[in-house]
Amino acid sequence: MLRKLCVIAAVAALAGAPLPSLAQGKKDSVVMGMTLEPPGLDPTNAAAAAIAEVTLYNVYETLTKINEDGSVSPLLAESWQASADLKTYTFKLRKGVKFHNGEPFDSAAVKFTYERAAAPTSTNKDRSLYQAFTSVTAPDAETIVIALKYSEPNLPFLLGQASGSIVEPKSAPTDATQPVGTGPYTLGNWAKGSSITLVKWPEYRNAAAIKLAKVTIRFIGDPAAQVAALLSGDVDAFPRVAAARSLAQFKADPRFSVLIGGSRTKTIVGINERKKPLDDVRVRRAILAAIDRKAMIDGAVDGFGTPIGSFYTPSSLGYVDTTGINPYDPELAKKLLAEAGVKAPLELSLKLPPPSYARQGGEILAAQLAKVGIIAKIENVEWAQWLSQVFTGPHNYDLTIVTHVAPFDLVKLTEPDYYLGYKSEAFNALYQQIMASPAEADRAKLLGDAQRMLATDAVAGFLFQPQLITIASKKLKGVWKEVPQFENDFSTWSWE
Numbered sequence: 001m002l003r004k005l006c007v008i009a010a011v012a013a014l015a016g017a018p019l020p021s022l023a024q025g026k027k028d029s030v031v032m033g034m035t036l037e038p039p040g041l042d043p044t045n046a047a048a049a050a051i052a053e054v055t056l057y058n059v060y061e062t063l064t065k066i067n068e069d070g071s072v073s074p075l076l077a078e079s080w081q082a083s084a085d086l087k088t089y090t091f092k093l094r095k096g097v098k099f100h101n102g103e104p105f106d107s108a109a110v111k112f113t114y115e116r117a118a119a120p121t122s123t124n125k126d127r128s129l130y131q132a133f134t135s136v137t138a139p140d141a142e143t144i145v146i147a148l149k150y151s152e153p154n155l156p157f158l159l160g161q162a163s164g165s166i167v168e169p170k171s172a173p174t175d176a177t178q179p180v181g182t183g184p185y186t187l188g189n190w191a192k193g194s195s196i197t198l199v200k201w202p203e204y205r206n207a208a209a210i211k212l213a214k215v216t217i218r219f220i221g222d223p224a225a226q227v228a229a230l231l232s233g234d235v236d237a238f239p240r241v242a243a244a245r246s247l248a249q250f251k252a253d254p255r256f257s258v259l260i261g262g263s264r265t266k267t268i269v270g271i272n273e274r275k276k277p278l279d280d281v282r283v284r285r286a287i288l289a290a291i292d293r294k295a296m297i298d299g300a301v302d303g304f305g306t307p308i309g310s311f312y313t314p315s316s317l318g319y320v321d322t323t324g325i326n327p328y329d330p331e332l333a334k335k336l337l338a339e340a341g342v343k344a345p346l347e348l349s350l351k352l353p354p355p356s357y358a359r360q361g362g363e364i365l366a367a368q369l370a371k372v373g374i375i376a377k378i379e380n381v382e383w384a385q386w387l388s389q390v391f392t393g394p395h396n397y398d399l400t401i402v403t404h405v406a407p408f409d410l411v412k413l414t415e416p417d418y419y420l421g422y423k424s425e426a427f428n429a430l431y432q433q434i435m436a437s438p439a440e441a442d443r444a445k446l447l448g449d450a451q452r453m454l455a456t457d458a459v460a461g462f463l464f465q466p467q468l469i470t471i472a473s474k475k476l477k478g479v480w481k482e483v484p485q486f487e488n489d490f491s492t493w494s495w496e
Contacts, residue, residue, distance in 0.1 A: 027495040028213040030476065032488065033229055033238035035355060037193065037219040039384055040176030043162035044117060047125035047391060048383060049405045049486040052162030053239075054196055054217060056487045060165035060181035063091055063110065063144075064156045070264075070407075070484040072156045076105065076166060076182065077144075086151040086438050091144045097205055099168040100180045107138035112169045114146070123392070126163040128411050150435035153443070154408050161406070161485060184210045184491050195219065198490070211494035223356050230256070230471055237472035237479055239488055242356045244302030250471050259470040259481035260304070264313050264407035267305070267357060269365060269461025270390070270400040273421035278348075278398065282340040284458035287399075288326035289333035290372045291365065297464050300361030300401075305464030310451035311410060313465045317440065318447030322455040326462075333372040344373030348398035351379050353386040357466070358401040365401065365461075391419045403466060405486045410434075410450060413459065422459045 038050035043060065057065065063077040074080075077091040097105040116122065118130035135147045146155070158164065171180035179187055184204040188197035198215045200207070218235055220226050223242035229235045230243070230250070243250065250256045269291065277283045297305040306314055309322030337346065348369075352362040359380065366376040376399060381389065390397045412418050414428045430453065434446045455462070472479045478492035 028211065029215070030212055030237065030490075030493060030495075031216045031218060031235045033218050033220050033226060033235040033241065035219070035221055035226070035240065035242065036383060038196075039387070041179040041187065041190075042167070042172075042175035043165050044113070044167060045123045045176065047387065050383075053486050053488055054198075055179060055181070055183075056162040056165065057183060057489045057491060058185045058198055058215075059179045059183045059187065060162070060167070061183050062160050062162075062164045062166065063093075064160040066157060066160040066484055066487075068480045068482050068484065070157075070482075072160055075160070076110075080156060082155075084438070086153050086155075087148050089146045089148075089155055091146070093142045093144065094205075095142055097182050098203070099171070099182055100186050100201060101168060101171055103168050103170065105166065105168075105182050106141040107144045108141070109166055109168060110144045111136050111138050112172075113164075113166050116167070116172065117163065124163050125406075126158070126161065128415055129158055129163075150432065151438050152435065153438065153440070158408065162487070185215065188214070193219070210491055212490055215490050215493075221354055236476055237470070239470040239472075239479070240468045240483070240486070241471050243469055243471055244304050247469070255474060257472050257474045257476075257479070259472070259479065261468055261470065261481040261483050262315070263405075263466055263468050263483040264316065264485070265403050265405045265466055265468075265483075266308060266311060266313055267300075267361070267401070267403045267463045267466055268311070269463060270397075270402055270420055271458075271460055272395055272397055272399070272419070273423075273459075274395060275398060275421075277340060277342050277346070279421075280340045281458055282336045283342060283346075285326060286333040286336035286340070286342075286372065287369065287374070288458050288461050289329045289336065290368050290374065291461050291463070292328045292368060293323070293463055294328075295368070296361055296364055299364045300357045301464070301466055304467040304469065306467070308462045308465050310455045310462055311404075311413065311459065312447070312451045312454075313407075316407070316447075318444035318451075320448040320451050322451050322462075325452065325455040326458060330372050337373060345375045346373060347375045347377060349379060350376040350399045350401075351381055351386065351390055351397045352401055353381060353383055355403070357403065361401045361463070365399075393417070395419050395421065399461075401463075407485060410447075413454065420460060422457070424453075424457060427453055427457070 036050040039048050043051040061076050064072050065075040078094050080091045082089050114130050114136045117124040132149045137145045168180045185198040186201045188199040190196050196217045200213045226241050227243050227246045250258050271278050273279050293307040307323050352358045369376045390400050413422050414431050437443045468483050475496040477494050
């Protein structure tokens with residue numbers, strides 16, 4: 001029998017046929033699937049979530065670490081203390097840490113990183129956070145003191161995001177292609193358009209605890225190809241996979257774990273308020289009234305989503321249900337357009353990035369808008385185009401569909417050049433009031449007011465909070481079910 005199996009294996013190998021579970025190979029390597037390829041590998045200078053999915057806690061580290069349950073623990077900082085007004089934080093840094101290039105990690109590197117993020121030329125997606133630091137001081141090599149313009153109860157969480165990755169000053173200019181961090185992995189190879197390989201860094205301070213010597217990340221955008229890659233064993237795990245329609249098959253297959261987790265992400269119809277007639281709140285409310293959220297959830301994400309009515313998600317502090325402020329009402333949509341003096345048909349561009357929720361959701365949105373006299377002209381673009389044309393400038397779009405993955409990003413709506421173009425002194429003042437309120441109960445009440453204001457102003461077409469699906473080999477441990485932020489912490493992964 002054994003001889004027969006060996007012959008079958010030899011014949012299959014000669015024929016180039018894949019063997020079952022080949023991707024598992026030796027138990028110190030893993031192949032993971034990802035929908036999107038990152039545009040670069042420096043999470044401090046670009047907004048794409050795919051950068052964090054590859055690099056966060058793997059190549060780069062942050063002062064703090066966000067855990068699966070959303071809690072925060074020490075990483076490059078051993079401890080921290082906050083002042084009573086939550087405007088000053090003192091971090092004690094881990095000693096003896098070095099970067100991949102041999103340079104020491106110390107308070108000077110942290111100070112450089114945060115000041116670089118706040119610079120006028122910075123493209124850090126959270127630049128406004130770092131610009132709110134009135135000072136970053138380094139009393140000694142192991143201490144960093146951050147003073148803020150306003151109270152920030154979430155600072156330890158925010159500094160654990162990819163945008164807070166600590167970079168080595170000398171290598172920072174080339175991090176996008178040659179990343180240098182303090183994490184357990186270094187870049188092995190990047191086959192553009194195909195895959196990225198990370199290899200274990202033997203000089204990592206806790207190298208013995210890192211079980212995977214190599215991680216290969218394959219980029220597979222097509223949902224059918226994602227499912228096929230899992231079933232064939234070509235990939236061992238696929239976080240945030242587009243496999244909703246194949247769940248029954250995976251649940252019935254004893255080789256797989258199916259993890260359906262919550263998130264703090266928000267899928268919206270972005271509306272460019274810089275353009276007429278979209279600067280008229282009546283037109284924006286008409287767009288929202290034309291949207292059937294249930295049909296969007298069913299069609300764009302196969303039912304795996306919770307309706308939202310504002311730029312905020314259920315289970316977050318101070319959440320209120322605002323879906324009733326802009327309910328589905330096509331007749332109201334027509335009435336609002338008429339009141340705004342808009343003559344049908346109103347033609348608008350609809351630029352859609354690659355993910356299936358956007359492309360499928362865009363088809364549904366266009367059909368819904370057509371019923372009220374709005375013609376949405378679909379233009380499918382790649383992520384690089386979407387980022388350069390829609391998000392970072394020149395904001396050349398009317399409508400778009402995108403998922404925002406940052407958990408605490410209300411501050412974005414106060415930024416004058418944010419891609420939505422929302423400008424409201426009332427909201428800006430309310431946000432400052434939220435930040436100036438150390439008491440959690442006060443902040444919760446004010447956050448409710450903020451959600452209602454954004455819904456009433458129809459800042460965007462608020463659609464749903466996605467439920468995210470991860471499918472992995474049952475023998476692979478450490479893969480997250482819950483998704484407080486987009487990351488894949490390979491330091492916790494291991495084979496059974």
